[in-house]
Amino acid sequence: MLAEIKGINEECGVFGIWGHERAAELTYYGLHSMQHRGQEGAGIVVNDGMELKAHKGLGLVNDVFKHANFSDLTGNVAVGHVRYSTQGGKGVENVQPLLFRSQTGSMALAHNGNLMNEQKLRGELEDEGSILQTSSDTEVLAHLIRRNGMETNEESISSALNKVVGAYAYLILKEDKMFAALDPSGIRPLSIGKLGDAYVVASETCAFDQIGATFIREVLPGELVTISDKGIESTRFAMREQRRMCAMEYVYLSRPDSDLNEVNVHASRKRMGMELAKESPAEADMVIGVPDSSISAAIGFAEESGLPYEMGIIKNRYVGRTFIQPSQELREQGVKLKLAPVRGIVEGKRIVMIDDSIVRGTTSRRIVQMLKEAGAKEVHVRIASPSIQNPCYYGIDMSTRKELIAANNSVDEICEIIGAESVSYLSIDGLEKAIIKDKTLHQGICAACMTGNYPVKESGQTEISYTRC
Numbered sequence: 207m208l209a210e211i212k213g214i215n216e217e218c219g220v221f222g223i224w225g226h227e228r229a230a231e232l233t234y235y236g237l238h239s240m241q242h243r244g245q246e247g248a249g250i251v252v253n254d255g256m257e258l259k260a261h262k263g264l265g266l267v268n269d270v271f272k273h274a275n276f277s278d279l280t281g282n283v284a285v286g287h288v289r290y291s292t293q294g295g296k297g298v299e300n301v302q303p304l305l306f307r308s309q310t311g312s313m314a315l316a317h318n319g320n321l322m323n324e325q326k327l328r329g330e331l332e333d334e335g336s337i338l339q340t341s342s343d344t345e346v347l348a349h350l351i352r353r354n355g356m357e358t359n360e361e362s363i364s365s366a367l368n369k370v371v372g373a374y375a376y377l378i379l380k381e382d383k384m385f386a387a388l389d390p391s392g393i394r395p396l397s398i399g400k401l402g403d404a405y406v407v408a409s410e411t412c413a414f415d416q417i418g419a420t421f422i423r424e425v426l427p428g429e430l431v432t433i434s435d436k437g438i439e440s441t442r443f444a445m446r447e448q449r450r451m452c453a454m455e456y457v458y459l460s461r462p463d464s465d466l467n468e469v470n471v472h473a474s475r476k477r478m479g480m481e482l483a484k485e486s487p488a489e490a491d492m493v494i495g496v497p498d499s500s501i502s503a504a505i506g507f508a509e510e511s512g513l514p515y516e517m518g519i520i521k522n523r524y525v526g527r528t529f530i531q532p533s534q535e536l537r538e539q540g541v542k543l544k545l546a547p548v549r550g551i552v553e554g555k556r557i558v559m560i561d562d563s564i565v566r567g568t569t570s571r572r573i574v575q576m577l578k579e580a581g582a583k584e585v586h587v588r589i590a591s592p593s594i595q596n597p598c599y600y601g602i603d604m605s606t607r608k609e610l611i612a613a614n615n616s617v618d619e620i621c622e623i624i625g626a627e628s629v630s631y632l633s634i635d636g637l638e639k640a641i642i643k644d645k646t647l648h649q650g651i652c653a654a655c656m657t658g659n660y661p662v663k664e665s666g667q668t669e670i671s672y673t674r675c
Contacts (some may be wrong), residue, residue: 216316218243218302222408222433224283230252237250240409247289258379276619318599393601396410411464412461451650453655461504474504479508480507486588488558491555516554546576562589562591570624591656596655599654611623
């Protein structure tokens with residue numbers, strides 16, 4: 207439903223904990239806090255000291271674990287995953303963590319991101335005799351790790367990671383160790399925390415707050431972290447590059463209470479709104495935001511422009527990602543099911559409507575239409591990010607280029623299509639000002655979907671094809 211409404215789908219979320227007697231239960235709560243990162247499936251693998259045990263299924267975290275008996279998921283180590291599929295089908299066999307068993311031990315694998323050379327590696331593995339059981343690119347790494355009968359250790363994992371190309375955050379669990387790894391450009395988020403004597407790893411720091419853990423540090427680009435009863439160790443599997451954290455994590459994907467690369471998401475979104483107000487002011491009576499990810503930017507825009515911020519649109523929180531197969535008529539009215547204007551606030555007013563992004567334009571057009579039907583005199587649309595003109599190859603299920611409204615239309619044409627009085631986007635410079643804490647600290651962002659400048663390419667590749675996403 208939201209894929210139709212929003213046009214951007216989330217990635218995945220990973221969570222791991224080492225050294226806590228309630229590992230499975232805490233992993234459940236950690237996954238619940240990151241439910242926004244994936245709603246198709248969830249799973250937990252627990253290490254009870256002797257073997258790895260899994261429980262996973264399709265649906266939301268609550269649905270998957272509604273009938274789970276946590277007394278059967280005993281152990282002080284666990285890894286978990288919430289999934290939105292960017293590679294592979296939507297069957298339960300692709301729900302992570304993937305669990306592999308062999309005569310020399312078991313291994314569980316949880317992954318957030320996307321491998322650009324997955325098809326090439328899959329072909330090589332199959333030519334060597336490997337039989338892959340899923341269509342997920344995550345399984346490819348497992349086979350690379352165990353290639354030629356190698357043990358699952360720092361050496362084999364590092365060797366495997368140096369063969370994959372893309373954006374990724376991995377959690378790998380075996381009987382005596384847990385590993386965390388981040389791609390050399392640091393495009394995906396991954397943080398380390400502590401809860402008493404236990405170590406915690408998660409895609410977002412909001413998961414630490416959920417269970418009472420304390421943030422320690424980020425996993426660094428190109429770093430392989432090993433956690434065991436001996437403590438925590440760090441090695442390098444690749445040279446550290448300038449960090450290119452995904453800009454869409456700040457714009458839309460992450461929870462506002464999370465800190466990414468030591469930058470708070472809400473604060474960065476508020477700064478996006480403030481920069482947008484400086485760049486593209488509007489003569490209006492009030493500022494409203496499209497719930498939920500645009501609220502922070504709307505507050506910033508209002509504060510900088512001196513206009514009042516009002517709740518001009520409310521969100522129906524009981525219509526969400528589990529809405530089952532509505533009729534065609536309801537499907538056409540999807541935005542009205544999810545969002546509603548507050549007539550008493552917007553009627554007769556000139557509105558600045560802040561949104562985080564425009565993908566296809568369908569949502570923006572319907573919201574503008576609803577506001578005008580509710581009596582809004584004017585609707586000026588301000589987007590708190592640069593225009594999205596290119597597909598993402600790093601783990602966000604973005605539309606193909608031909609479906610992106612900004613890739614095929616000018617700003618004036620977009621304004622006419624969505625029925626607004628004016629449309630303006632935040633500049634890439636404004637976005638960087640809002641996100642990057644200190645450029646001297648080897649920090650940057652990946653804004654390839656906005657600029658076409660892809661920081662990670664396959665070997666020998668001079669440009670990215672637009673035929674797939």
